Amino acid sequence: MLQYFRVNVVGLVAGIVIGGVTLTSTGAAAAEDPPPYEGHIQCETEGDRSTCQIDLWLTRGYRAFSQCQVCHGLTGDGSTIGPSLVRKLREIDLDRFMEVVVNGYEGQIGVMPGWGTNPNVMNYIDQLYAYLLARADGVLPPGRLKRYDR
Ligand code: HEC
Incomplete structure (x- = not known):
């Protein structure tokens, strides 16, 4: 039971970190380079x-x-x-x-x-x-x- 819980916590933290990084880099790219057709x-x-x-x-x-x-x-x-x-x-x-x-x-x-x-x-x-x-x-x-x- 304890083992199961640990695995899940690790999975959850990794998910949040990956989600955060993805969001940040997308936001930064969009702010710095507008698409050339804009x-x-x-x-x-x-x-x-x-x-x-x-x-x-x-x-x-x-x-x-x-x-x-x-x-x-x-x-x-x-x-x-x-x-x-x-x-x-x-x-x-x-x-x-x-x-x-x-x-x-x-x-x-x-x-x-x-x-x-x-x-x-x-x-x-x-x-x-x-x-x-x-x-x-x-x-x-x-x-x-x-x-x-x-
Ligand atoms: C005579 C046929 C032909 C014409 C005309 C042609 N292409 Fe291609 N193009 C190809 C083929 C075949 C491939 C795929 C090559 C491969 O990966 O095997 C390709 C691949 C590409 C790629 C993909 C590059 C990559 O890194 O995967 C781009 C971008 C591209 N062509 C742009 C253009 C543009 C822009 C034009 C017009 C100015 C153009 N092509 C005209 C045949 C053509």
Whole structure:
């Protein structure tokens, strides 16, 4: 009985510590680095329907994404030849994104080409990252979006 009690107390304390650390680091990250799409999206909510529009800056990211659709799918959710970028952007950081998009690499699934010499991608790589992260974070729906700053 005593043994059982001890195990439980240890489990409880560990749970609280882990929970506390997770909360603190999430809060700090959110406070220090606003997501790169912040300030480029406007959403209106009517009842349970929310419609979002984007500015010219983020539209350039969506346009650059057209270079990726052939392998990563029309909506970026993946295809038979390329993984879902919506999921990938939740796993990798900005440094990895830049490295992969500039230089490419060969992995288990296949070859990801490098875009370092392609101005249609490189001139808008910040916007492309921001667009894909907004998709990954569930802030933007798939597909084309209207601009609010026309
Ligand atoms: C010719 C097909 C093709 C095109 C076009 C393409 N990719 Fe990829 N990409 C791949 C494949 C295949 C992989 C997976 C490689 C592996 O891990 O085996 C991949 C992986 C990735 C990853 C995951 C990196 C990681 O660390 O897991 C990212 C991010 C990515 N691509 C971004 C892009 C972006 C952005 C574009 C458009 C500018 C693009 N890709 C265009 C084929 C493509």
